[in-house]
Amino acid sequence: MATKASRNNSVFPREDVQTIFSRINVPLERFKGTDLGKHSPIDGEKLCELGLTDEAGLNRAIDDAQQAFLRWRTVPAPERGKLVYTFAELVRRHKAALAAVVTLDCGKTETEALGEIQEVIDICDFAIGLSRQLYGLTIATERPEHRMAETWHPLGIFGQITAFNFPAAVWSWGAMIALVCGDSVIWKPSEKSPLTAIALSGLMDQAIAACDSAPAKLAQVVLGGAELGRQLASDTRIPLVSATGSTTMGRDVAARVGARLGRSTLELGGNNAAIVSDKADLDLAIRGVAFAAVGTAGQRCTSLRRLIVHESIADEFVARLKTVYAQLRVGRPDDPDVHVGPLIDERAHQQMASALQQASAEGGSVFGGERVLEDQYPDAFYVNPAIVSMPAQSDIVEQETFAPILYVMKYATIDEAIALQNGVSQGLSSAIFTTDMREAEYFLSASGSDCGIANVNIGTSGAEIGGAFGGEKATGGGRAAGSDTWKAFMRRATNTVNYSSSLPLAQGVEFDV
Known part of the structure; x- marks a missing residue:
């Protein structure tokens, strides 16, 4: 880092x-x-x-x-x-x-x-x-x-x-x-x-x-x-x-x-996923995945929750990602040398701990996730971000936990990866890391991501204000920020002005009295 x-x-x-x-x-x-x-x-x-x-x-x-x-x-x-x-x-x-x-x-x-x-x-x-x-x-x-x-x-x-x-x-x-x-x-x-x-x-x-x-x-x-x-x-x-x-x-x-x-x-839950292809630039993908998963201590609606990696590179990619996680500095956010600040409160920590416990029960292998700095700050809740290797997209993976937990799963084909990504109730943000134009365009097509935000070679978080922000399904369907979202804030009137001396009706209707 x-x-x-x-x-x-x-x-x-x-x-x-x-x-x-x-x-x-x-x-x-x-x-x-x-x-x-x-x-x-x-x-x-x-x-x-x-x-x-x-x-x-x-x-x-x-x-x-x-x-x-x-x-x-x-x-x-x-x-x-x-x-x-x-x-x-x-x-x-x-x-x-x-x-x-x-x-x-x-x-x-x-x-x-x-x-x-x-x-x-x-x-x-x-x-x-x-x-x-x-x-x-x-x-x-x-x-x-x-x-x-x-x-x-x-x-x-x-x-x-x-x-x-x-x-x-x-x-x-x-x-x-x-x-x-x-x-x-x-x-x-x-x-x-x-x-x-x-x-x-x-x-x-x-x-x-x-x-x-x-x-x-x-x-x-x-x-x-x-x-x-x-x-x-x-x-x-x-x-x-x-x-x-x-x-x-x-x-x-x-x-x-x-x-x-x-x-x-409405802009609601976002159980966001990123696909890492075997044709990805792995250095780029590591950086994109790391910030998306741990930024704001995983407390963004666009935080990366699910990582779907091609089976041929999954072990290597996860090993590299764990090395990055081991270098993260967790601490007071007013220290500019820190990468990850605190969770918002005790309840957030309890939800994270409960999710990790359930993930383990569902066959997950947990790396990280420990509470830290407890002796120094007993009334604050700092944690190491967690990587959880999962055998499948289980019940806990399909839920959004507002904390730095990244569930990792493997895939064999691009259709399998997209099905995993779309196979949750939320539909806010998504990403694919690939250098293959066909994969990228397929991901962005009607047969690809079903999210309101779909990115190629960048993470799921960090949207710019020029584009409409929001998602589909249980994310609520609302949009904020740029594009034409201004129309939601106004009422539309359709006006017809007749500047002739006759009164023709639409659709050829005749009415003579």
Whole structure:
């Protein structure tokens, strides 16, 4: 593994959370309370105490968001883009401080935390350009002297429920697009990583205050657990709800939104697989597999969970991968020399330990997976990433465990490999490592990967904001970030204009009175 920059080159401000918030001029006290004690996954230390939003508070937020929407929808889209530009400049200015908050909040390493804040900046840049490209269509009409077109209009309040592992990026993928589309935003972050949301919403408040056309309460944060999310999903005043998290949570959200005929976009579980062909560049594959499997301590929805290796190279490849794993540095994520930080909490560690135990019972051979640094950090949960050689795709392999566990299986033919990859309920991200053009194109074809993301010669994680992000099957079918996902944030109207003096009807229908 490549050696990272030395500790002396760290860009992090090594300060407590209150000092960091003061430096970005965001008052942490606005969420002060005693409902939630926020502890850092780095060492278990309590960082602060926060107040949660009750039902009445959520109702007030929704009322305020509706009033803000009624004003914001009349602002020209390029002007709305200026708000996002102002916010992006604030994020650029405070990138290091925001990354430090991400690390304190969810335990990401310095480089990954900086990368996440860069994603916020990138989607802002995308949204600013999009604010001048919200195009409709002119449609051919069968009637003379008529014009048919489609127009796109702001939708309303965008309700967003996000997970702990990407406390900044996932919100920005939706919120920045929603804002340029003319919507207002209510964000319920995970109660496991609320500090990033408070920091970013504070900067957004500063941007709103600096833009004359932007109404107050245009983008709000509410803090709470599952019950607050259920209330948000059930409220008929919110036409669009986005949810990122477990499949179980997504089914609940979809049912509540669907019951009131609202819209939902879901990005849920991802039991992602990579195929390593006997025609692969193995050096490239090793690097791609290692980061995809251990990055963010395996706590990405796109983390690599299943490795499907051609039987002729499997033993060699796994041996090399174990050598790489043995070199991984597990430790405090605010140390730039560390590769793997902590799991988010004790429950995550318990789930990992249980999964490894079940894998062993199902015939798996486990390498790694031990808890480490327990003496130094008894209230934090650091683990060695695990490689588990499996005889088949058993029950535990078909489940997603949100931890650095990589199940390895062998295959003989490309059809067998694709069947293994597609043979789980989730369908988020996938990859193949091969130098064979036919294998690569087959993998990308309708007969290949059934996932929303299909990569060739790169890992399953690390998507760029320009493409639509999301997956199929139990992953929920939703899309976020780039491409044409903006259409989910707007309502479409088909318009027909008759500029003649007659009234011909479509399909040749005649009606004379």
